[in-house]
Amino acid sequence: MNWTVRQAVGQPPGRAFALPALLLLTLAGPAGGADLAILETVQMDFGAVLDRNGALTLGLSDNLVADPAGIHAGGVLTSGRFLITGDPFAAFSLDITGSDNDGLSLGDFDTSVGQPPVLNAALNGIGQLSVRFGAALTVQASRADPGLDHLLAYTITINYN
Amino acid sequence: MRKLTFLSLAALVVAFPVSQALALDSPQDAKVDVFIALSVVETVEMDFGAVIDADGTITLDTNDVIAADPANIHQGGTVASGVYTISGQPSQAVDVAITPANANGLLLANFTTDVGGGTFPLAGVMIDGVGDLAMALGADLTVQSGVAAPGANQSLNFTVTVTYN
Numbered sequence: 001m002n003w004t005v006r007q008a009v010g011q012p013p014g015r016a017f018a019l020p021a022l023l024l025l026t027l028a029g030p031a032g033g034a035d036l037a038i039l040e041t042v043q044m045d046f047g048a049v050l051d052r053n054g055a056l057t058l059g060l061s062d063n064l065v066a067d068p069a070g071i072h073a074g075g076v077l078t079s080g081r082f083l084i085t086g087d088p089f090a091a092f093s094l095d096i097t098g099s100d101n102d103g104l105s106l107g108d109f110d111t112s113v114g115q116p117p118v119l120n121a122a123l124n125g126i127g128q129l130s131v132r133f134g135a136a137l138t139v140q141a142s143r144a145d146p147g148l149d150h151l152l153a154y155t156i157t158i159n160y161n
Numbered sequence: 162m163r164k165l166t167f168l169s170l171a172a173l174v175v176a177f178p179v180s181q182a183l184a185l186d187s188p189q190d191a192k193v194d195v196f197i198a199l200s201v202v203e204t205v206e207m208d209f210g211a212v213i214d215a216d217g218t219i220t221l222d223t224n225d226v227i228a229a230d231p232a233n234i235h236q237g238g239t240v241a242s243g244v245y246t247i248s249g250q251p252s253q254a255v256d257v258a259i260t261p262a263n264a265n266g267l268l269l270a271n272f273t274t275d276v277g278g279g280t281f282p283l284a285g286v287m288i289d290g291v292g293d294l295a296m297a298l299g300a301d302l303t304v305q306s307g308v309a310a311p312g313a314n315q316s317l318n319f320t321v322t323v324t325y326n
Contacts, residue, residue: 038187044191044192045191050195050199074326141198149194151192152190154190155189157185158184
């Protein structure tokens with residue numbers, strides 16, 4: 001910065017402003033920076049459950065971690081898989097918010113980079129990170145309706161640190 | 162010149178945004194199938210009629226017939242194959258197993274049915290489109306005369322276990 005000021009001495013007033021302006025842009029701006037993005041590569045799938053009160057936990061390896069009420073009724077279990085992209089080596093935080101979907105509630109999320117909220121995950125040198133998700137699904141039989149392919153909404157929130 | 166410089170600065174700021182999207186809320190969906198809880202209703206109780214208190218085995222088929230009685234212990238009475246209805250999620254496959262609780266010298270074994278492969282355990286039999294699976298049952302009844310006691314309407318207990326395939 002001192003170098004820039006010295007160079008401005010004796011120059012027309014316009015140069016004195018132009019140089020700091022360029023420097024400001026260089027310091028403040030990842031002008032070529034990438035927006036954070038999330039791409040779902042595998043949808044989280046709990047298979048089938050009975051329309052009975054209970055909760056089951058889907059792990060990070062397509063596995064059933066817990067089913068104390070015995071409500072899992074087969075089907076293919078798949079953990080969620082996502083590709084997060086952004087600036088190479090960028091650090092970011094990650095959180096997941098579940099919801100209640102007509103008696104089918106998602107919560108207690110887990111990920112391969114830690115249990116949310118994850119405060120300091122990092123993208124790799126090409127600006128990518130693959131993350132696996134698991135979660136707990138709670139069934140309230142009085143509100144849930146039998147049927148196939150019920151959707152269970154949730155939101156992933158990521159922020160550059 | 163000063164005016165030109167400020168204009169240049171403004172143009173650069175517009176052309177090259179210094180801020181990028183720092184946060185992202187991404188809505189997603191998981192999915193699950195919710196199945197009707199399975200139930201089993203007995204519509205016809207399995208009935209072997211009458212047997213004498215002598216060692217032997219009779220075979221009740223799935224059509225109300227004593228199909229085998231090599232020791233001639235069957236003594237008439239009403240013979241009925243069991244009829245059960247399994248209810249659950251339409252068009253889903255289930256597995257069915259039967260476990261007898263043999264007692265008092267009257268032993269059930271070798272259950273047969275008119276669905277699937279005909280013998281237990283059944284694997285992957287289908288509930289129909291309205292959510293029902295009707296199933297006739299037969300079985301072998303063995304009498305151990307040294308243990309069994311004469312008497313009418315003696316219960317022969319067994320458990321039907323149904324799970325989604």
